[in-house]
Amino acid sequence: MKALSRYLATPLVLIGGLLSFGWLLVAILAPLIAPYDPLQTIQPLMRPLNSGPNGEFFLLGTDMLGRDIFSRLIWGAQTVVIYSTLATLTAYVFGLSLGLVAGYAGGRTDAVLCYLANVVLSFPVLVLYIVIIVVIGASPLNIVIAVTFSSAPAIFRIVRAITIDVASRDFVNAAITQGESTLRILFVDILPNTTGPLAVDFCLRLGYTAITIGTLGFLGLGLPPPTPDWGGMVNEGRGMAIAFPHLVIFPCIAISSLTLGLSLLADGLREVNDAKERQA
């Protein structure tokens, strides 16, 4: 409890947390708060704050197919939250376990894993996404695979560096001399000592992944229509953006507020961690 109140006393954590958890709440409560079915066509190209033929009220207007943008944004939050969390988590599973192994084992294992990571990292990320999606096709699962494949090497590098540092401390030597198994040393002795910097990276990466999913949607490589997807909404509305700016502006605000929230949260966590370290 004391730790939590200390985090909440940091303005960056508070603002970032409110933004990110706000979107999380929206995603969870989507069925309750969305006024209309996001796929239902009602009246095309209504401007914001107008009413439809049967007395429907469109807070943010409708798109060219007559779907309520407000409802689509709310359901889109669910899409983004689910897939960016899932993709980041799977990237973490791979990056974390391989990073721990490489950092702890060193030698040839480390060299081979680093080489593989560098090969992946040497591709421009966007090109990598396009290649993967074009090859395996656009589907929710494939987006998760593409993000995992391109993010895991970066996570691997961070975890590997922290592991090398932690593994050189004497408490790890003490565990070795007690005959502790390597698996337990990795996950009980080393892993908990890496969480500070990793929590920061996780928040940042969640934000990047949200942008990535938006970008893929914008490029037409994201979730297949008619799934409500923020990036896809920008893409669909872009041709008419001059006449109907509301088609593009609101999804853009949604993407940036979520990533801004996560970035602020990451900065705040870093601030608290640094302060803790200085105290110790």
Add this chain to the structure above:
Amino acid sequence: MSDPMTHPLLEIRNLSVSLPKGADRPFAVRDVTLEVKPAEILCIVGESGSGKSVLTATLMGAAPKGLKVASGHAMMGGRDLLQLSERQWQKIRGREIGMIFQEPMASLNPALTVTQQIEEVFELHSDLSKTDRAREARRLADEMHLPEPDRILHAYPHQLSGGQCQRVVIAMALAMSPKLLIADEPTTALDVTTQAQVLKLIRDLRDSHGHGIIFITHDLGVVADIADRIAVMRHGEIVELGSAEQVLKSPRHAYTKALIAAVPSLVPHDRPAPDTVAPALEVSHLNHSYGAVQVLHDINLSVAPGQVLSIVGESGSGKSTIAKTLIRLIDPSSGRIAVAGEDILAAEGQALRGMRRRVQMIFQDPFGSLNPRRRVGPMIARAAVLSGASRSEAVARAKELLELVGLDRSAYDRRPAAFSGGQRQRIGIARALAMRPDVLIADESVSALDVSVQAQVLDLLADLRKRLSLAVVFIAHDLRVAAQISDEIVVLSKGHVVERGPASEVLARPRHPYTRDLIDAAPGRDAF
């Protein structure tokens, strides 16, 4: 006019420095009154947290963030140092007050040669020409008795030994011939023979140049060697101030008496000759190389149950490498290490993990050797489980051990951050003992501790070895500590055993010249 030789260089009056709110006490330094005369070494002695470093940092106008001068004056040459602006300070630091720090390597710039760094001081504080600056640097190098000054002046810090680096740092501090020199633990990071040379250099500087020197240290041996006057600090206050003779020979304050009593004596206790029982640990023909460099040459050792063997040597002697091979953190190039007759170097995999519990280690750094994320009790209990105890036995054993090492049972649920250095070292000992080992390796296990805490941990180790019939291998650079605890001493130099024998024999009648050098260099050997 008063005599310039007796008029104080620096007069501190009622200096108090306050700590930020929420600290464990209101003042880091409280109501300190001191003076330093020319050609005088004033030693400020105190344990960690006594405020001695805050005091000197304040005198350099570099008090740590969050600390404020609450009251008092520090007069030097008619000015109050505590009232100076940052601009005025820049004129004084280096020119009127020189400073020497603990870590010589860290106080030098690794990217510049020695002569460039010394010349830089003249560039900042004088208008000497390039050739004059180089000449001055050379003069200082000679004055510091640097061997091969031409080579050293054009070398980079990493090419020099710790002692040479510290001489360079002293040369830089003295470049502008400041009247006052502040030295903060300047020899703590050095080997004992190097320390003796640096201490001699500092005494010579006092005599030849008449510097007033404030010398901060935790080591009473060093104090006995160098001090003209002594100020003993505790909890931010000066508890005793007087001439070296008076403070060391007839201390008045109880704390000073306790400090002096805690200094381990160089004269070992008489111990009964060991019974001829089978050794718990036997090392034979141990060799090890890092690449092409051989660091251990044919090491032979043995320790019987209930005996303490000390391995003594300076940095680079190979003593830590021996420790690491004994617990198989590194595999030696060749040799045999037998624990109760079984060769642990031959074991692999599961068999090795089973044998590991027999040799346990207490590490040097009490802050690095405990996982900050784990609670103390479960950490010790886990060791017991690994040695074959059941879950409930392990918890009971962990609680017993916490008591055995002198900690409260309430320590069980706390994390390492809640404990002081000495307490953490006790936890490390409890963790090692939870494995029920036959052999305990203590690698510089008391060198990071304050002298009073050090004495307690040494007593604990001596008591445990008797009660549990432990064979202890004690690795130390400090002869005093080794003299107190060991039955047998092995002296290691550059990877060779140069002398071995009963502690009383080795210390009273050293046969090898290196052992004699080590004993002669032990600070304060006439006083304690």
